[in-house]
Amino acid sequence: MARKPTRDDGGDSGLGALGADVDAMLLAALERAEAEGGGTGEEISATDETLTTGRMIVTYKEGAADDGALANMGMRTADARDFEDGAVAMDALGDADALLLPEIGVAVISGNAASERSLGSAGAKSLASDSPISVIEPEYFAFSEGDAGEYLRGFLRAAQTIEADLRGLGAPVDEEDEEGGALVLGATPGLIASRVPQSSRSGLGIRVAVLDTGMDLGHPEFAGRAMVSRSFVGQPVQDLHSHGTHCIGTACGPLAPPGNTPRYGIAHRSTIFVGKVLSNSGTGSTGGILAGMNWAIANNCAVISMSLGAQTGVQFGYVAAGAAALARGCLIIAAAGNAASSTGAPANSPSIMSVASLDRNLAPSSFSNRGKIDISAIGRDVWSSVPRPQRHGFKTGTSMACPHVAGVAALWAQTNGSLRGMALWQRLLASARPLPYPASRVGRGLVQAP
Structure with a gap:
């Protein structure tokens, strides 16, 4: 490993350094x-x-x-x-x-x-x-995909968050966290639409990596869960943003939350790999995200969920990472993006499964990107875990659809040890519920649990 410099030997210590903030x-x-x-x-x-x-x-x-x-x-x-x-x-x-x-x-x-x-x-x-x-x-640069709207809204909001943090003002309020419709008792609409409550599978024995803003490691509804966490942004894994905790909640949250809280998690007995590749402002970079992908693949995570992206063309590094994952029996699933435009990176990579967002009436969400779409799930007004003291909240975006697919993928992976990599991809597509919309909007349709 390259050593830390002890003197001025020409090393790159500026904003373009590998370890730059x-x-x-x-x-x-x-x-x-x-x-x-x-x-x-x-x-x-x-x-x-x-x-x-x-x-x-x-x-x-x-x-x-x-x-x-x-x-x-x-x-x-x-x-x-x-x-x-x-x-x-x-x-x-x-x-x-x-x-x-x-x-x-x-x-x-x-x-x-x-x-x-x-x-x-x-x-x-x-x-x-x-x-x-x-x-x-x-x-x-890359950003969390939780805010429905234009791509640059994420860019500007991230900058505002950083500035507010530096001034000690706290992060700006995300209005999507405060919105949402009525919940159905028993389970959230996203889980019901994907037939998760009927499934006998739990994700037991399946490693699910969620590469995002980290996780509230002290969230009481995850106490005792098998969890491995690493940071790739030079900040503690503890989630001060909330996006990562929300996505992990949908993909891997508990079977029966306490009190009147409906079930919001899918693969409730899976092993959670928390990769913090986005900072507490929701900002990341291709290199840090690729480092997280490299880690998840090295640790044989069957499912890798990425609710993040950039409104760019195909990036070759992501294509290579997706292909390497498939060759190792891992499946990378990514949010298509919220710009109401062409699918962004990394989801536009042919080797990475792209997820579009649906409203609760199973129509494509107005903000959801289109073009290279493989499958879809409910992404509007999704209820899941958020950091304490709030514990739960609503969020909207293709980010919220993506972990529905990741959680269901873990259930399918549990059914058969041969369902890994491309075989798991094909099973998800083959079992999806067809919808009366173009494939460029919803892919094969609504993800369905085994």
Whole structure:
């Protein structure tokens, strides 16, 4: 593993460093955009280079990730295998120029190292045919997909959260947390529509990774649950945002919450792998998310749920990670996005299952992205766990649909040990309830439990 620098030896310690704070990078990017464009953050285009971090993502050709290509470029390279169970501590990378993620065949290059070697670019670039590297592309910011509305609303809200936190004002109120319709006694509408209460399966023995803003590790309704947690953003796993706790609640929450609380969790006996890849502002980056994916695959999580994204084109690093997951018997499931536009990354990757949102009447949600959609679930006004002291709340978005599919996937995985990777993907599609809408809006239809 690359050592921490003890003197000024040229290591990258700025905003483009591998261990740089993602919130600080976001604020700097927003300020740069406003200075260069002379306008406000609301005028930033979703395809603007402002949404790139300055770091680069390297995708290797199959089987070539260990060939030493980055070392041959003079880069000091850290390896995820040097960390316990593959959980990279991004803030412990020291003076490393690059981070290798061997499970998925991808590496992250710091801003300085990329700049010094003229690797920076507004678009993906291919290398010579004899190079072990397939593509080098910019790293993008990514955001939690819980807020229905335009993509940049997430960008701006994240910046507002960071600024408020720095000033000690607390995070701005998310109006979606305060809304929601009446609940059906016994179970939430999303679970009922997906036929979860009728299923005899519990997810026992299945590892489910949720890569998000973390988890309220002291939430009383998860006491005693098998749980493994790691952070990839330099912050404690404890969820100060609420998005991750809500998604984990839907995918893996309890069978019978206390009091009058309806059942909101699906795979209630699964082993939960909590990967904090988004900060407490809901902000992340491609490299940190890929590090979380690498960890989940290295730990053989059969289901990997990702309610996050960026309104960009296909990112090759995510495609490689999805393919590596399928080859290892893991299935990555991602939210399509809430921009009422084309499916964003990583869900637009052909190797990652894309989930659209439905309203409670099983019609496509107005905000839900379209195009590359594989399956759908209820995502509007979803009741689930949130951090204490509130404990429960409503949220809306494709983020809320995604963990419905992940939880159901865990139930299917429990039914047969051969239902892993692509076989699990195909079973989810084959068992989905058809809906009278285009596949570009709902995919194969509404996910159904075994």
